[in-house]
Amino acid sequence: xxxxxxxxxxxxxxxxxxxxxxxxxxxxxxxxxxxxxxxxxxxxxxxxxxxxxxxxxxxxxxxxxxxxxxxxxxxxxxxxxxxxxxxxxxxxxxxxxxxxxxxxxxxxxxxxxxxxxxxxxxxxxxxxxxxxxxxxxxxxxxxxxxxxxxxxxxxxxxxxxxxxxxxxxxxxxxxxxxxxxxxxxxxxxxxxxxxxxxxxxxxxxxxxxxxxxxxxxxxxxxxxxxxxxxxxxxxxxxxxxxxxxxxxxxxxxxxxxxxxxxxxxxxxxxxxxxxxxxxxxxxxxxxxxxx
Amino acid sequence: xxxxxxxxxxxxxxxxxxxxxxxxxxxxxxxxxxxxxxxxxxxxxxxxxxxxxxxxxxxxxxxxxxxxxxxxxxxxxxxxxxxxxxxxxxxxxxxxxxxxxxxxxxxxxxxxxxxxxxxxxxxxxxxxxxxxxxxxxxxxxxxxxxxxxxxxxxxxxxxxxxxxxxxxxxxxxxxxxxxxxxxxxxxxxxxxxxxxxxxxxxxxxxxxxxxxxxxxxxxxxxxxxxxxxxxxxxxxxxxxxxxxxxxxxxxxxxxxxxxxxxxxxxxxxxxxxxxxxxxxxxxxxxxx
Numbered sequence: 001x002x003x004x005x006x007x008x009x010x011x012x013x014x015x016x017x018x019x020x021x022x023x024x025x026x027x028x029x030x031x032x033x034x035x036x037x038x039x040x041x042x043x044x045x046x047x048x049x050x051x052x053x054x055x056x057x058x059x060x061x062x063x064x065x066x067x068x069x070x071x072x073x074x075x076x077x078x079x080x081x082x083x084x085x086x087x088x089x090x091x092x093x094x095x096x097x098x099x100x101x102x103x104x105x106x107x108x109x110x111x112x113x114x115x116x117x118x119x120x121x122x123x124x125x126x127x128x129x130x131x132x133x134x135x136x137x138x139x140x141x142x143x144x145x146x147x148x149x150x151x152x153x154x155x156x157x158x159x160x161x162x163x164x165x166x167x168x169x170x171x172x173x174x175x176x177x178x179x180x181x182x183x184x185x186x187x188x189x190x191x192x193x194x195x196x197x198x199x200x201x202x203x204x205x206x207x208x209x210x211x212x213x214x215x216x217x218x219x220x221x222x223x224x225x226x227x228x229x230x231x232x233x234x235x236x237x238x239x240x241x242x243x244x245x246x247x248x249x250x251x252x253x254x255x256x257x258x259x260x261x262x263x264x265x266x267x268x269x270x271x272x273x274x275x276x277x278x279x280x281x282x283x284x285x286x287x288x289x290x291x
Numbered sequence: 292x293x294x295x296x297x298x299x300x301x302x303x304x305x306x307x308x309x310x311x312x313x314x315x316x317x318x319x320x321x322x323x324x325x326x327x328x329x330x331x332x333x334x335x336x337x338x339x340x341x342x343x344x345x346x347x348x349x350x351x352x353x354x355x356x357x358x359x360x361x362x363x364x365x366x367x368x369x370x371x372x373x374x375x376x377x378x379x380x381x382x383x384x385x386x387x388x389x390x391x392x393x394x395x396x397x398x399x400x401x402x403x404x405x406x407x408x409x410x411x412x413x414x415x416x417x418x419x420x421x422x423x424x425x426x427x428x429x430x431x432x433x434x435x436x437x438x439x440x441x442x443x444x445x446x447x448x449x450x451x452x453x454x455x456x457x458x459x460x461x462x463x464x465x466x467x468x469x470x471x472x473x474x475x476x477x478x479x480x481x482x483x484x485x486x487x488x489x490x491x492x493x494x495x496x497x498x499x500x501x502x503x504x505x506x507x508x509x510x511x512x513x514x515x516x517x518x519x520x521x522x523x524x525x526x527x528x529x530x531x532x533x534x535x536x537x538x539x540x541x542x543x544x545x546x547x548x549x550x551x552x553x554x555x556x557x558x559x560x561x562x563x564x565x566x567x568x569x570x571x572x573x574x575x576x577x578x579x
Contacts, residue, residue, distance in 0.1 A: 033375045081562060091577070092374055093322060094565050097515055100508060101561030108554040116551075218504070222386065225379060260394040267383035267390075274372060274380050 004134050005251045011140045013247020014147035015202050019224030020231065020239030021154065022198030028171045028234060029191055031092055035099040036077050038217035039106030040196060044070035044203035045212040046110050049119055063204050070200030071193050077102055078192045083185065111214040120211035139209045146201065151240055158236055163190060226270040232280025241282060296421035300493060302533050303428040304486045307435050309513045309525035311482035314439065317519025317576050318448065319475050320455035321369055324507045325381040326483060328388035329358045331502025333484025334491040335392060335399055338408050347411030347492065354484040362480035366473045385507050392499040404498025408491055428489050435482055440522060451475055512561055518574020527572055
């Protein structure tokens, strides 16, 4: 019984990890608290829905278009809001509030276009596989496999390529990086593209599994943020660990009590971490003033 | 006429709410996204007593005390966390409170809500018409307004302002910063309970969906929009944000899309304000 819950936890955790990684990439480098990321997430699944169910395009093309739409929206937010704010040297709180405004706009625009109700992509029962006593559905396997593939390629990108190294340097000291002749704005574009891809993929995977509604992004983003805090702020891969941990804890909560206390426990963990271990499990220890 | 009175009552209730948040945002420099949680706790605390037969006023006082004590749960994080981290902690608190209100069915009736809340009784006179409520909440609003006016001109208000500008300088002058902040939260959340209790008895029905994260964001955006740091700004924000949807109704938007259009306007306003006037319409304080 427990192994089934562990597997479920790891699979939902992989989605949290994806969102956490995308959010962390932006937060660690630009220090923007990117709440509109929830909107970016929602755009992906609705674009997928639109191309696949309304225009009847092939499934892979629709998936690709869904991801591309997420990326485009993420870039639009960067160009219209964050970049001007950065040039005006406004405080992080200003970016946060405009990000909230942006989130409200995107989500309500989608609700206007597609309606407030839940949309599903596949109805009916999905095929499932038995591994001993563990049962997993096809889409769960796809979720896990695509997450592992993405995580490995992301880590390789960050460690091996020159772009990855530049992004690491950006998170350490943007001023120094621009003084050695690197164009920070181009780097920011790459950062927003990568995080848009993460949101798009996560969104399409979840939409295939359980469907979508315009407000689904926020709750997922909040759990992604918890994953980031639990894993540790300041590094690029720790959010994955945090995501898995939160996923497993949530599914153990379901096992021991009931599904309704999931949110409560998750955010209790967040507050405990914020108060007693704000650097997270693997994060770098920082001085009090920097937090 | 009842329609106008209804809007005025809502403005007064939200006015109390935003004045309470103004103490934290405009004077403490602390953007809290858990105001709806305290609004909800206040509403539920007094409702649960009122339906047991307790009079409105003892229930109100109980709910004020309860929310003031519970405010410690976000006051304590504010002593240790800054900026984004504090906002995240208040977000977490908001979701925990919503989840408790929603799921503790034996106490709060959860998603079914509590219907039929009786109106406040003053010496056998029960408030029933919108006009009664307008006078009643008007009196409360005036008390809260004068209280904050007095508070902001008191030594306490000035110390709070100095903490907002420079915490280290204030502490070097021997001010007990943790205590001052904890009091700010207790006062702010206690005032929230007043508007929660008024709302519950006015609408006569409450359920957890009135106290969600979106509501917290809405309250915060009223304060940011009107401008924080003085008493006028939040009130202009309230008048604007409550009357705007009514204007949209007169424009003849269908009911199915009106809420979404309204939200989009709020969102756009936030973005535009942050770009051109981060202190709000007539605010004195720029969020740092």
